[in-house]
Amino acid sequence: MKIIIVGAGNVGYHVAHRLSQENKEVVVIDKDHDAVRRITDTVDAQGIVGSGGSPLVLEKAGLREAELLMALTDSDEINLLACLSADLVSPTSQKIARIRSTDYDLYMETFRLKPPHIGTIINPDVEVVKTIDRMIEFPGAVDINEFAEGKIKFVGIRLDEGARLTGISLSSLSSQMNQKMPLITAIIRNDRLIIPSGTDTLKAGDLVYFVSESSQLRKTLSFFEKFKSPVRRAMIIGGGRIGSKLARLFETKDISTKLIEKNQNRCNKLAEMLEKTVVINGNGTDIDILVEENVNDMDIVASLTDDEGSNIVSSLLVKHMGAKMTITRVNKFGYFPLMGTIGLDHIINPGLSAINTILQHVRRGKILSAQSIKGAHAEIMEAVAMETSDMVGCPIKNIKFPKGALVAAIIRQDEIIIPTGNSIIMPGDRIIIFARRTDIPYIERILSVKLEFI
């Protein structure tokens, strides 16, 4: 599968990186010689220096043989132009564009049906707000992904020092706790991914991922001592595009919200835009303002300014002052592993949210959606088991599965099955598969190779 990416910025780089790891043919176009160089130096992709909006450059990049064009530059205009040019060169190609301005929101349908025929428009700001929305639903969880229209959740939690589950091997956990155990699919310990077997034990500081039915999630979270009451009071630091979108979301959810913004003019604008939110003019790292606004009572404080340094400082500060949960916007991917160490668990990044959404659209065959796991080289995906797939009709333990992959749940009509080795996947079942990124091409193959045959 050949994919052309326009824009070698942060998002373009990471999408190219992931896709090349999954054995796709990736060509990246950017005007900046150095940005292209950075990609071709570290990623197994072809780089072309030139404007992505130019049909000639797109042609040179081999758009005619490509199945997908992704316009991922920082500029909405160039992304639209690239899609338009691509539509001229190769009308059959799929197109994904990253567009931030809300002005286009109303015209998305038009873009899809008429030239430039953009199949998917991704707004990183919207994606990031969606991510935050999922986070605050269950404040105890670090990472929540939804599958099967929200019926199944894939949740990551951080085990605290002295939690009652630490030091017990997984196989004896459920008997010791006198409770049914959720299926623990992965543990991230010191930035390394462990696919646990029964003999592994949980340790404090582990990021534990498990699959749970949405209706059972409260119970499961309390099992891990991680259930916290839902958010009532929130503070947002930074009234930019993301901050204002989030404030509006909180208003619809009846969460009482305070929004701190440095810039006086922007505050005026925000006050005009928002209804119930209290807009405060001030600096998010200013202790006096934070005390004045009762930060210690907050269920959640989201630091969302453009400056990641002050976001981190604000979050540490408010956590110290007693806020229950912090969400920190961090732009540099390289800082992510550091965040767990300094105690900031909920990290968001518009690029990363966009990348995850983009990657979901690239999956082929009957893969419905896929989510990557925080900081680790693994993904969890939802797929339909085709009648012709190798996975159907035999017990799971007999399926030739790579070491780093497992079936985390089976959904048969309305029933949700947490599989054991003897479970059998039936045609039409939806299955949730967890896999290391390097095994994804293989998984895709056993899911869809015979599909293409039909």
Next chain:
Amino acid sequence: MIRWRYIISITGILAIFLSVAMLFPLLYGFFIQDQSVQPLAYSALITFGGGAFLYRFFYIPHSNYLSHREGVAIVSFGWITIGFFGALPFYFGFENCTIVDAVFESVSGFTTTGASVLNDIEALPKGLLLWRSLIQWLGGMGIIVLSIAILPFLGVGGMQLYKAEIPSPVPDKLRPRIRDTAMVLWKVYVLLSLMQIFFLTLGGMNYFDSLCHTFTTMPTGGFSTKNASIGYFQSPYIETVIAVFMILAGINFSLHFLLLSGKISSFYKDSEVRFYFFLLTGLIACITLDVWKTVYPDLSDAFRYAFFQVASIMTTTGYATADYESWPATSQMILLLCMFIGACAGSTGGGIKCLRIFLYLKYCYKELFSLIHPHAVRHVKIGGNSVPEDVMRSVLGFIGLYIGLFATCSVLLAATGVDLLTAISATASAIGNIGPGLGSVGPAENYSHLPFLGKWILIWCMLIGRLEIYTLLILVLPEFWRK
């Protein structure tokens, strides 16, 4: 940080790979029942054992990301390891063979130099002759590029290796994935080789000789199965076929790929190829005129030998049809300069490469131009595109290093007691991966009489030249080894 264990385990894999390659001449030797079976069988066993040992005992679980330094280290140590293991059949197979002679022959093979220490090539068992040709063929397109193409384990890191083994001033990737790129290059290489075998057998050469000569023409290597090299055949047809394929092998393989995929215009529009043909024609004309009447009374003979010899030296192959040491000094001097120019970037040839010379000349012109117009803004362009400053710098640096290395090594070689002309031409010939030189290492002689130290100097020159200076030379820097 360099993961040495990982690097050593990968060189182990390369050695295992090499032992598999040894099976081909072994099977052939077995089939025709000659003396090469025993040495090849021993070598294959030792190489396999050694490779398996290195792989097994140094193996660590790794991510397949490779840093640039690790890529350089793998390619450098991979080539050194292969050079030594590849010497085993010669060590076991030649009478009274010293280690240095075996390694010289092997490195000269893998680096596609074609300089030999053998006095009587025709006396060798055929299995060993086949091995001698096969290593040139493997080394020509690059044994590491071959492993990238067929072994999936190198994965993402393959690119660092690719860049270290085929360093080109303007790297071009034919396909988005490195593995596909390597595969495409090898396919073109195999296709051209098949074509050459076909044409050679058509001219009456037997299958064994056409296979061996194809194996040494396509990589611009120069080992022959005959003592008199191509001169043995005394056939204008065979000479023409070989000369044409040498010239083809000296062209960027990306262009061959474009040509085969139907983009003919990109071939003759390429500035480097134009420059390459311009130089070839010019130099052939000069030498033809120079040797006409002085050596060969007939113009057609003069052209025939000049054409073959210029093609052979310029593409850094090193076959001979005539003893050019009996030619006038002008011709010899031109041939010596050809050794420095070399073939096109991205080809199997060695030398400085036409592209670098071309850019260098343009740069010189630009410098002179800016003396006349101090405020002029002028770019060095190739094919209508400006050459980025860093590429230009690396070209200048390369030429500087090349000349510096040549100067140092020829002084060192002279210090071992070799005469002046031999020292100069042998060094130029080794760094440029050509083969024969002038003086006592001319086309009619060989390298066996060189002193022990002299051979070692040339072995390193060949390796450094094959990996285009930078790759092997940065290993000498203390910074490379610091943590």
